[in-house]
Amino acid sequence: MKKNSIKKQFPILQQKINGKPVIYLDSAATTQKPQCVIDSLSEYYTEYNSNIHRSSHKLSQKATSKWIEAHKVVADFLNAGTYEEIIFTRNCTEGINLFVNTYAKQNLQKGDIVVLTEMEHHSNIVPWLMLQKEVGFDIEYIPVKDNYKLDIKWYEELIKKEKDRVKIVSIIHLSNVLGIVNDIKKITELGHSIGAVVLIDAAQSVARLPIDVQDIGCDALVFSGHKIYGPTGSGCIYIKKEILEELPPYMGGGEMIKEVNRKSFTLNGLPWRFEAGTPDIADGIALAVAISWFKETIKNIGGYEVLIQHEKNLISRFISKFEGLDWFKLFGKRERIGVISFNLEGFSFMGCKKETLESNDQGKKILDFISSRGLCIRDGFHCAQPLHTRFSIGPTMRVSVGIYTDERDIDRAVQIIKQGVLRTM
Ligand SMILES: Cc1ncc(COP(=O)(O)O)c(C=O)c1O
Structure with a gap:
């Protein structure tokens, strides 16, 4: 899949945050918009x-x-x-x-x-x-x-x-x-x-x-x-x-x-x-x-199969980089499309429930660290609180990919999350 030619069509993804390239991994919340x-x-x-x-x-x-x-x-x-x-x-x-x-x-x-x-x-x-x-x-x-x-x-x-x-x-x-x-x-x-x-x-x-x-x-x-x-x-x-x-x-x-x-x-x-x-x-x-x-883009990359496989590869790449780290808690199966929800042991996030939940200090610190590095991901219940309750877990972090996401985005995100954990643990 020719990722770069797709990414280039999204002006927002060419931006920097604090001098760092934006890494947008929140496409399940909303996708970015191509120039057209x-x-x-x-x-x-x-x-x-x-x-x-x-x-x-x-x-x-x-x-x-x-x-x-x-x-x-x-x-x-x-x-x-x-x-x-x-x-x-x-x-x-x-x-x-x-x-x-x-x-x-x-x-x-x-x-x-x-x-x-x-x-x-x-x-x-x-x-x-x-x-x-x-x-x-x-x-x-x-x-x-x-x-x-x-x-x-x-x-x-x-x-x-x-x-x-x-x-x-x-x-x-x-x-x-x-x-x-x-x-x-x-x-x-x-x-x-x-x-x-x-x-x-x-x-x-x-x-x-x-x-x-x-x-x-x-x-x-x-x-x-x-x-x-x-x-x-x-x-x-x-x-x-x-x-x-x-x-x-x-x-x-x-x-x-x-x-x-x-x-x-x-x-x-x-x-x-x-x-x-x-x-x-x-x-x-x-x-x-x-x-x-x-x-048109789906046609150019070779069809939906290619997009689905691309998303699966990115997701598997992200999850495998946390293999063996017992503080990384995946919510759901490894086989998935679009989104990866997970928890970091010792960290809690308030997400959108500011009135009823408190992020702990580590949670606040890591979220600040992540966003200061240009990484855009989401924390919270993702508007699916009954599902979290069913598995007795609080808000999770969520990384989600889009048609413009590439391996570099995933690798940078992993690096930033790991750095954040090390700094705040
Ligand atoms: C599965 C699902 N249903 C419904 C919605 C609601 O979409 P919107 O807020 O655009 O109405 C979302 C948004 O995240 C969603 O992920």
């Missing part, structure tokens, strides 16, 4: 900034056609049946909230079951807990086994035992903590066998694995644009047309309607009826640029 995406944002604001679907002037016509085109690019990328199945959102979280507050709210009743997993991101737990308070359905979590895989037997039994009650299955494709890929095709098939509807959280997989919604067979799928080299403020939910056609609107306002009078309104066509108000136009258009860039 940055150019697209600047082009929109310098050349055709205007609102979409409304004015008939030239600028608006251009923005509107780019907006529609962007939906087509995403539809093609996911292999959706039509762009009408693609609703642009600000991120993955908004997509899940849309699904919960439309499909789930309309269809769930007290006594029904929604199936999640113990490895979900908070974005795929909290919206369900919020609706549960209103409706009173039950939530069951597919357990994560001691070998970090989902307990599919448990799920099969639940499906058999509760076939009349399980109505929705909502699961993560690739864990943002364990780097484990779940068999979403099988989970979808099992869900469908009893008539349940299946939503997939593809936040981490979208930039790492091929996604084909027709092949998976899922009813809905969400992702964030900023995790696939696109801008923040962009994302998408795919929903099968036959389901989408029956859904109540999510937010009310301009552009989601055809006509309005004092007492009622009629709905616009798909997908616009789910995109109320002025959307993040520049970001949505740049998302399509990011996806086209990503597809």
